[in-house]
Amino acid sequence: MTKVTMTVNGKTVSGEVEGRTLLSSFLREGLGLTGTHVGCDTSQCGACVVHLDGKAVKSCTMFAADAAGASVKTIEGMNNPDGSLSVVQQAFQDHHGLQCGFCTPGMVMSSAALLAENPKPTEAEIRHYLEGNICRCTGYHNIVKAVLAASGQDAAAMAAE
Amino acid sequence: MHNFDFVKPSSIADAVKALSKEGAQALSGGQTLTPTMKQRLAAPTVLVSLTGIDEMKGVCLGEDGLSIGAATPHAVVAKEAAKHYPALAMLAGGIGDPAVRNRGTIGGSLANNDPAACYPAGVLGSGATVVTNRRKIAADDYFQGMFTTALEEGEIITGVTFPIPEKAAYVKFNQPASRFALTAVFVAKFKDGVRVAVTGASNDGVFRWSEAEKALSGHFAASAVEGLSVSSDGMIGDLHGTPAYRANLVKVLTKRAVAAAQ
Known part of the structure; x- marks a missing residue:
């Protein structure tokens, strides 16, 4: 076991990990931050996406020890300082961007990463960016609407399908 | 695990x-x-x-071409190589998905040499040089078959240097679930000739399609490869595509890549 220290949602945290401990396991089991979901555990579904030094990564596909010293943001750190939902989270609620909700933490983290890089993405850019996030309810249309709305664009203009 | x-x-x-x-x-x-x-x-x-080694990160334009540190993630190459070598930047920006591109690196991709990976086509198609802690390896000597490379025990890739062609393009036919190449072609036109590298198609991994190179070096247009045919011998066959299907894709994608490079 090795001790690792990193910043998670603005707080410095430490814990004992094995070499093989995944970042997703450290967050969920070590820190009790179970908002980060593990869907497939094979790097395909994106439910475990967190931000590592501001970049979206799949936390089931990196080792906790490799994140030592980094700044990690999870879904638990996405709300506003006053506890209210962030713009992206609120847009998911307003546009029914979640059905069962399992993929939502990863969808929100990926969407926030997209908007940080590209504040006014087109519908096609949103769909392309979310390629690595799978929604088993197939609720993609409303997710894309939510991201459009979160970027301040008119989601109603998106073609209904 | x-x-x-x-x-x-x-x-x-x-x-x-x-x-x-x-x-x-x-x-x-x-x-x-x-x-x-x-x-x-x-x-x-x-x-x-290898992700904590600063000397293995970054994209830098020098006299020999574009040098990319082995531990540079695909997303960084997609962004920073864009103005120097757009075809390579486009290749990097199409690997996997955004989260994969933020972690996966060029050195890792080349050391693994997956037969359907994108970077081997970019490196072989550019005639790039793979730099290790021991030596410099020409792309033509580096790739030695599926998951097989010239790397020796304890040898690590530290960077890759790409000569910059006059024109180039990478066209990938996505395997839609994995976003690996079902087949993909990288075409690069240099002053002294054209290189065509194919990934995703052969059981031996990335390879150069030399007949197309000869034809395109004479006349750089999609029509130049029209009369050529690709044998399906040694092509990958799986539930996504037969060897004949992949052989056909090699020609179709080469034509598309040449058209895109104009």
């Missing part, structure tokens, strides 16, 4: 030293190795992370 010791050196010298231990394995972005270890197809006793 079997347990292992994790080490994260901050210099190439320390990484090489750590890799000299029995059962040690280099880890770059881990987007292939981590899933492989979860399936117990790999079980190193020591994992040496």
Whole structure:
């Protein structure tokens, strides 16, 4: 076991990990931050996406020890300082961007990463960016609407399908 | 996954030293190795992370062309190579998905040499040079078959240098679930000739389509390869496509790449 220290949602945290401990396991089991979901555990579904030094990564596909010293943001750190939902989270609620909700933490983290890089993405850019996030309810249309709305664009203009 | 010791050196010298231990394995972005270890197809006793080595990161234009540190993630190449070598930047920006591109690295992709990976086509198609801690390896000598390279025990890729062609393009036919290449073609036109590299198609991994290179060096237009045919011998056959289907894709995608490079 090795001790690792990193910043998670603005707080410095430490814990004992094995070499093989995944970042997703450290967050969920070590820190009790179970908002980060593990869907497939094979790097395909994106439910475990967190931000590592501001970049979206799949936390089931990196080792906790490799994140030592980094700044990690999870879904638990996405709300506003006053506890209210962030713009992206609120847009998911307003546009029914979640059905069962399992993929939502990863969808929100990926969407926030997209908007940080590209504040006014087109519908096609949103769909392309979310390629690595799978929604088993197939609720993609409303997710894309939510991201459009979160970027301040008119989601109603998106073609209904 | 079997347990292992994790080490994260901050210099190439320390990484090489750590890799000299029995059962040690280099880890770059881990987007292939981590899933492989979860399936117990790999079980190193020591994992040496190469992502903490600053001298192995970054994109830099020099006299020999565009040099990319081996531990540079695909997303960084997609962004920083865009103005120097757009075709290569486009290739990097189409690997996997955004989260994979933020972790996966060019060195990791080349060391693994997956027969359907994108970077081997970019490197072979450009006639790039793979730089290791010991030597410089020409792309033509580096790729030696599926998951096989010229790398020796304890040798790590530190960077890759790309000569910049006059025109180039990469066209990938996506395997839609994995976003690996079902087949993909990288075409690069240099002053002294054209190179065509194909990935995703052959059981031997990335290869150069020399007949097309000859035809395109004479006349750089999609019509130049019209009369050529690609044999399906040795092509990959799986549930996604037969060898004949892939052989056909080689020609179709070469034509598209030449058209895109105009």
